[in-house]
Amino acid sequence: MPIREGIYGLLAEFDTPTELVVAAKTAYDAGWRRMDCYSPYPVEEAAEAIGFHRNYVPLVCLVGGLVGLAAMFLMETWVSVLAYPLNIAGRPLFSWPAFIIPAYEWTILWAGLSAAFGMLALCGLPQPYHPLFNAPNFRSGAMVDKFFLCLEANDPKFEVAESRSFLESFGPVSVVEVEY
């Protein structure tokens, strides 16, 4: 990643989720797109407010589950019919009802792993460093009891003084510049 300099964005701190949602909604309606909200627990309304309606975790999970199902069922069939045919009490070699159970377990295994790791990948995690951690008030509150709205500098609407007064109009606890 290239070394970036300058301002990452402007970070406004709020005490309540309601204030955050109002600010985020207003900013989104004013045309802001490169922004994000930060909260110590999931605030669904804030995600809606910044236009984040849908995510792809379910799709990743579905694909993972189908891959797991197919992989196990095909392996069982291959092993039992072709690679190592065994006569077990005269049952047919392709005794698919018995194969359902491991295939079912693997559907769940792969779907679960895909959901978990897919979620992390879609979030870009792990990412131990992030410019927001440079903000003086972020790490003391974002994980405990404060709500943040960050307007990012790469949004075309971003202009330091103007954006700052825009954020201050919502009555936040503070507005700080976040350095890279």
Next chain:
Amino acid sequence: MATKPDLPVSDPQLDPKTGEFRVIAPGYTFKSVTDVISRIVLTPHTPMGWFFGFMLASTICLMLFTAVTWLFLRGVGIWGLDIPVGWGFAIINFVWWIGIGHAGTLISAILLLFKQQWRNSINRFAEAMTIFAVICAGMFPLIHVGRPWLGYWLFPYPNTMNVWPQFRSPLLWDVFAVSTYATISVVFWYIGMIPDFGTMRDRAKTKLAQYFFGILCLGWRGSVRHWMRYETASLLLAGLATPLVLSVHTVISFDFAVAVLPGWHTTIFPPYFVAGAIYSGFAMVITLAIPIRTFYHLEGLITIRHIDNMGKVMLATGLIVAYGYSMEVFMAWYSASHWEYFMMWNRMFGPMGWSYGVLITCNIALPQLLWLRSTRVSPLKMFIMSLIINTGMWFERFVIVVTSLYRDFLPSSWGTYRATRWDYATFVGTLGLFTALFFLFVRFLPMIPMSEIRMMLPQAKVTAEPEAMEAGD
């Protein structure tokens, strides 16, 4: 449920609207919740009681290491296994431990899907309990195979012997069920802890703790975009863990039900095994939760409501188990099968009839006290009840395994079963291992999910529709 008239309505423990016990005591803020929970981990002062308990548990765990070492040196002959009882303590303990684990998944997954918010205080350590129980459980089949260093033969992999596993066997289904269960439980548990690790990273004072939690939290920063994906993933994992937990004990019951032995060959086994698993698991959650909330003063977060609700779940699942027992007896008579009839008679009145008596007393008779509210709201009574139920559930597996095997079709092949000291040492040792792991968990990881508790506080709600607020601006 309405309150009893003898309870004062002004009791701060009670919700004035519903009259039920509150899930969380009033007066908590985001900050105080975080403080109460994270302090237990981040404090440099470990309570003496912790050291004492951990030492005791580790000592018992040493017994397990000794027993297993001796087992590896001498083979399974040191156990009381023989023909006809070729499945003994190892399988009993395996099923018992796996069953205990199931309540953790039930609390974390099924109750999440049903939006039972009261689960939030107890789900983390119930999940931890699941993992530690699965560790204890998984060990038993492994050390039972005789040559545990060849345990990987259970898995299908290309090998120079050119042999493959036999996919029509329930024992192989078990391999996949239990390994999937262990993996998904660990993943679910870890994913659930990531936001709390973020909190711990930011609150840790020592460099070591900052690095430790900083690595574990994967750089979590609470972005609402991440939160939404995270919530979706949690729901999906819960949705997947639910059929998984039901299938795991079903598959375990197939180990028995697919055999033709009287007492095993029955279709009631899958549902009744699952209900029994949840029954014993909730009992174990109570066994753990009551001392923890007292020791760490978490009565405001793990409230009487939790204990009361768990009592109700135990009562319900206990009745399902009771139905399973009565169906077994009924079918023994109704099937008109001589072998089934004899098996049931022998189970009740044969030389090991005492174990059936213990089972009925602990699992059916005494738990009827859970109908009484006074039992369910008393931590001490519930603690004792949980121990009784866990004993009863262990005997259930003992009855199923041993009393079915020791007198089967041919009287000439009858025998008996007597566990050796190594059987007991291994079993008691796993209790030590489980407890020791749990002590490490409560000391080093946040045992109550902080982010989920914050979500439950009244101030967590976004109070008005954003549009309405804007109009007011």
